[in-house]
Amino acid sequence: MNTAYVVRRLLQIIPLFLAVMVLIFTLVHLIPGDPVSTLLGDRATDEIVDRANRELGLDKPLIVQFGLFVVQLLHGNLGESINLKVPVLRLIGERLPVTLFLTVYAAFIGILLAVPLAVLAAVKRNTWVDALIRGFFQFGLSLPVFYLGLQLLTLLGARLGLFPIGGYGDTIPEHFSHLFLPALTLGLNLAAVLLRTLRSSVIEVLTAEYVEFARAKGLRTRVVMTRHVLRNALISTVTLLGLNIGALIGGAVITETVFAIPGVGRLMVDAIFSRDYPVVQGLTLVFAVLVALVFLVTDLLHARLDPRAEVA
Amino acid sequence: MTATLPVQTVTAPAARRRTIKPTLVIGLLLLLLLVLAALFPRLFTPFSPTDFDYTAILKGPTAKHPFGTDNFGRDVLSRVIHGTRIDLQIAVLTTAFPFVFGTLLGAVTAFRGRWADAVVGRIADLVVVFPFLVLVIAIVAVLGPGLTNMYIAVSAVGWVSYWRLTRGEVLAQKRAEYAQAAQVLGYSPARVLLRHILPNAVTPAIVYLMTDMSLGILLGASLGYLGLGAQPPAPEWGVMVADGKNFMVTAWWISTFPGLALTLAGVTFSLIGDGLADALRPRA
Numbered sequence: 001m002n003t004a005y006v007v008r009r010l011l012q013i014i015p016l017f018l019a020v021m022v023l024i025f026t027l028v029h030l031i032p033g034d035p036v037s038t039l040l041g042d043r044a045t046d047e048i049v050d051r052a053n054r055e056l057g058l059d060k061p062l063i064v065q066f067g068l069f070v071v072q073l074l075h076g077n078l079g080e081s082i083n084l085k086v087p088v089l090r091l092i093g094e095r096l097p098v099t100l101f102l103t104v105y106a107a108f109i110g111i112l113l114a115v116p117l118a119v120l121a122a123v124k125r126n127t128w129v130d131a132l133i134r135g136f137f138q139f140g141l142s143l144p145v146f147y148l149g150l151q152l153l154t155l156l157g158a159r160l161g162l163f164p165i166g167g168y169g170d171t172i173p174e175h176f177s178h179l180f181l182p183a184l185t186l187g188l189n190l191a192a193v194l195l196r197t198l199r200s201s202v203i204e205v206l207t208a209e210y211v212e213f214a215r216a217k218g219l220r221t222r223v224v225m226t227r228h229v230l231r232n233a234l235i236s237t238v239t240l241l242g243l244n245i246g247a248l249i250g251g252a253v254i255t256e257t258v259f260a261i262p263g264v265g266r267l268m269v270d271a272i273f274s275r276d277y278p279v280v281q282g283l284t285l286v287f288a289v290l291v292a293l294v295f296l297v298t299d300l301l302h303a304r305l306d307p308r309a310e311v312a
Numbered sequence: 313m314t315a316t317l318p319v320q321t322v323t324a325p326a327a328r329r330r331t332i333k334p335t336l337v338i339g340l341l342l343l344l345l346l347v348l349a350a351l352f353p354r355l356f357t358p359f360s361p362t363d364f365d366y367t368a369i370l371k372g373p374t375a376k377h378p379f380g381t382d383n384f385g386r387d388v389l390s391r392v393i394h395g396t397r398i399d400l401q402i403a404v405l406t407t408a409f410p411f412v413f414g415t416l417l418g419a420v421t422a423f424r425g426r427w428a429d430a431v432v433g434r435i436a437d438l439v440v441v442f443p444f445l446v447l448v449i450a451i452v453a454v455l456g457p458g459l460t461n462m463y464i465a466v467s468a469v470g471w472v473s474y475w476r477l478t479r480g481e482v483l484a485q486k487r488a489e490y491a492q493a494a495q496v497l498g499y500s501p502a503r504v505l506l507r508h509i510l511p512n513a514v515t516p517a518i519v520y521l522m523t524d525m526s527l528g529i530l531l532g533a534s535l536g537y538l539g540l541g542a543q544p545p546a547p548e549w550g551v552m553v554a555d556g557k558n559f560m561v562t563a564w565w566i567s568t569f570p571g572l573a574l575t576l577a578g579v580t581f582s583l584i585g586d587g588l589a590d591a592l593r594p595r596a
Contacts, residue, residue, distance in 0.1 A: 019438045030454050138586075142578025144530050146537045147553055147571035154560040250445030254534055268446070269538055272453040284442065284450050292441045 009299060013292060021290045026064050028281045035181065078285070079278035088282035092264060096286070098168055099256070099263035102179050102186070103248050107241060109187030109195060115233055117191070118198035119225070125203060133195070140192035145251050147257040149185040157181060167258040182259045186251045193247065194240055201236040205229050215295075235305050242298025246291050336587020342580040349396040360385035361547045370563045380565035382555060388565055391547035398548045398584030399529050401542045402459070402541075406528035407521055407568050409467040412564060414474025415510075415517045418482035421475070422482035423505045429479075444469060448531065449540055457540045462532065473524070474517050481513035490510075515592045526578040534573050549574045 044052075053059045057068060072079065078088035121133040157165040169178040205211060206229060214224050241248075253265030260266070264283055271279035349356060359377075365385030373380045379388035395530075421429040439447070451465035485491055486509060494508045495501075533550025537543030542548035544555065549570040556566025 015434075016437060016441060019434070020441065023438065024329070027450060027454055137578060138582060139575070142526060142530075142575045142582060144533055144537075144571065144574055144578075145491065145551075146534055146550070147567075147574060150557055150560060150567060151571070154564070158561050246440070246443035246446075249443040253443075253445060253449070254538070257538060268449070272449060273539070280450060280453065284446060287443055287446050288441050291443060295441070 005303060006300065008294060013296065016292060017289070020285065020292075021070060022066075024245040024281055024284050024288075025069055027284075028277050029062060029065070034134060073285075078282035081276055081279050083271075083274050083276050083279075088278050091267065091279065092282055095262060095264045095267050098261060099249075099252055099265055101175060102182055102255070102261065102263060103252055105176075105179055105183035106190060106252075107188035107248065109183055110190030111237060111241075113187065113261070114194035114198055115230075118195050119202055119229065119233060121195070121199045122202035122206060125199075137192040137195045140188055141196075143189075145185060145189050145254050147260050148188065149182065149255055152181050152185055153259065168261055168263075171243065172287060177280055181262060182255045185258075186248065186255050189251055193244055194237065197234055197240055198233060202229060202233050205232045210300070235302075238305070239298060239302055240299075242294055245294040249287055249291070319487060326473045333587050335583045336580040336591060339580055339583030339587055342576065343584060346396055346400060346577060346580060349393050350400045351397075353390075353394045353397060357387070357390035357393045359390040361391045362386065367491050370559065370566075372563070373565055379569040380563065380564070383559060388552075388569055391552060392549070392569050395547040395549045395552065395570060395573065396577075397534065398459075398542060399574070400548060401582065402462075402548075403529045403577070405463045406466040406470065406532060407524045409463075410470035410516065410524070411474055411521050413467075414471035415514060417471065417476045418475040418478030418480075418517075419482050419505055419510050419513065422479040423486060423509065424501065432475065436475060437471055439472050442469075445531070445534070449535065449538070452535065452540045457535075457543065459532075459542050462535055462541050466528065466531065468479035469529045470524070477516040477520055478513060481516055482509055485513045486585050511530070519585055519589045519592065522581050522588060526581035529574065529577050529581070 050059070057065060060068075063240075076089065078092070081091055084091065115131050121130045124130050153165060153192075156162045163181050164174075164178045167178050169175050188301050211224060213226050214228060215221075219227075249265075252263065253268060255261070255268050256263045256265035264286070267279065268283045270276075271283065353361075361385065363389075365381065367375065368381045368385045370383055371377055371381045377387050377389065379392060381387055386457075421432050425432075437462035439553075440575065442450075447469050447561060448462070448465045451468060452461050455464060482505075491504065491509050494504045499508075532541050533548070533553070536548045536550030537554045539554070542551050543549055552570035553567045553574075556568075556570075559566050
């Protein structure tokens with residue numbers, strides 16, 4: 001991997017982040033309804049509303065507000081939540097680990113399901129095993145995350161009592177058991193997305209000349225599978241996971257709402273309903289930065305694993 | 313919400329041997345059923361989807377109410393069938409603008425646009441860095457909850473996939489011999505693009521349109537569930553799942569049937585998408 005490529009790829013991030021900030025700032029300031037009046041209620045006089053607006057800096061021209069916003073951002077300050085009176089960064093800092101835990105857990109379950117099944121479907125392609133695996137995941141792809149979550153919650157949580165109903169727990173073992181159902185929900189959905197593409201990429205490898213050659217020179221099937229087929233399948237999985245990080249975050253927003261998990265997804269939905277500008281703004285920014293970084297890491301990893309990718 | 317784009321290259325108008333798979337037929341039959349339910353819901357439903365019946369609250373499935381009744385005594389079967397119209401409308405209206413706009417923009421920027429291509433490319437980079445659902449709910453939050461605002465939000469974001477697909481395809485087709493020939497014959501650029509290249513380059517976008525319709529329904533239902541899409545008492549399937557979520561243990565039928573309807577609609581569009589992909593893919 002040459003340094004010029006890495007530097008070029010890193011430099012591309014800067015204008016992107018600037019554009020992200022402009023977009024987020026504009027978006028949030030188009031919100032109808034005045035957050036201050038909403039917050040203070042009907043009994044607030046105009047004078048009180050004006051004073052609150054002044055304190056929050058909401059009376060200044062938009063361009064000045066944007067300048068202040070960027071300067072504050074560069075200081076690592078995302079503003080203060082209007083409703084909770086807590087710095088947004090601290091709020092996100094407290095909740096982000098929960099969401100990261102959930103997404104990594106879900107990605108793990110998703111990969112654990114998708115990779116072996118994709119290899120199986122590819123090896124047994126065009127048989128009933130393949131048809132069954134693909135049919136099952138086709139169905140899974142059409143199952144809305146919130147609905148699957150609700151059904152799993154009711155069946156395995158409420159009726160059978162196998163898992164805790166929602167929440168996050170206090171210790172790490174508790175996190176694993178509390179987040180199992182939500183992670184399974186997200187993981188099944190992710191597996192359905194991964195499976196289709198993985199299956200065709202495994203078939204491509206299985207029919208490639210170098211695999212035929214490996215077989216022809218007498219390598220055992222197990223060696224061919226682990227050294228060539230699985231290795232390549234994992235490269236595709238990394239790329240696919242990177243591409244789907246946005247979908248995974250979107251899924252986390254819904255799953256956290258269904259399972260009442262105190263992560264950033266639920267924070268976002270709550271903030272939207274209570275018109276908490278700074279929180280929505282901060283979260284959208286954090287999500288965009290997160291996705292951009294994952295794209296970057298995926299690109300760099302991909303370039304490292306497959307030198308041909310640098311040209312693109 | 314997901315990002316699997318069925319990318320495939322289509323070689324110019326060579327004779328194609330088309331295969332119609334049974335999945336496509338099944339998908340189309342299911343679609344016919346959904347369209348009938350959407351157009352003539354009253355043919356299939358004995359009850360009004362919104363009338364309360366306080367004498368039949370939270371009743372389980374019976375011959376009179378095959379899907380049971382909800383906490384207001386509304387007939388769940390009637391609501392699910394009437395919901396078909398809303399959810400199919402969501403499928404069409406979340407994809408129509410992105411498809412038309414994205415495809416045309418992709419064709420034009422690939423065919424002619426040096427700087428335009430670069431500008432649109434940067435905008436697309438900006439859009440994809442936001443998780444799709446997050447950006448859509450942020451826009452819906454700005455505009456206010458409701459179906460119309462949801463369509464606006466999805467349109468603002470959803471064109472990027474079509475732009476990418478068509479742009480790549482037109483870039484490839486532009487160099488094909490038939491396209492070169494049309495240009496040499498002196499046809500206007502608009503004619504070469506719209507009459508010659510685009511018909512050969514639009515297949516991936518059409519196949520993706522089917523996948524996107526099922527994604528659109530899922531998205532619309534998800535927003536309905538969160539309270540940001542269709543508003544109660546509209547019998548939208550996502551809203552209905554949310555209506556019944558507090559009764560899951562005591563009255564499972566309220567949420568379960570609309571959720572199954574959602575899944576069925578999703579399966580329908582992805583069957584058609586897969587079938588179309590197979591049917592339109594050229595065979596050597």
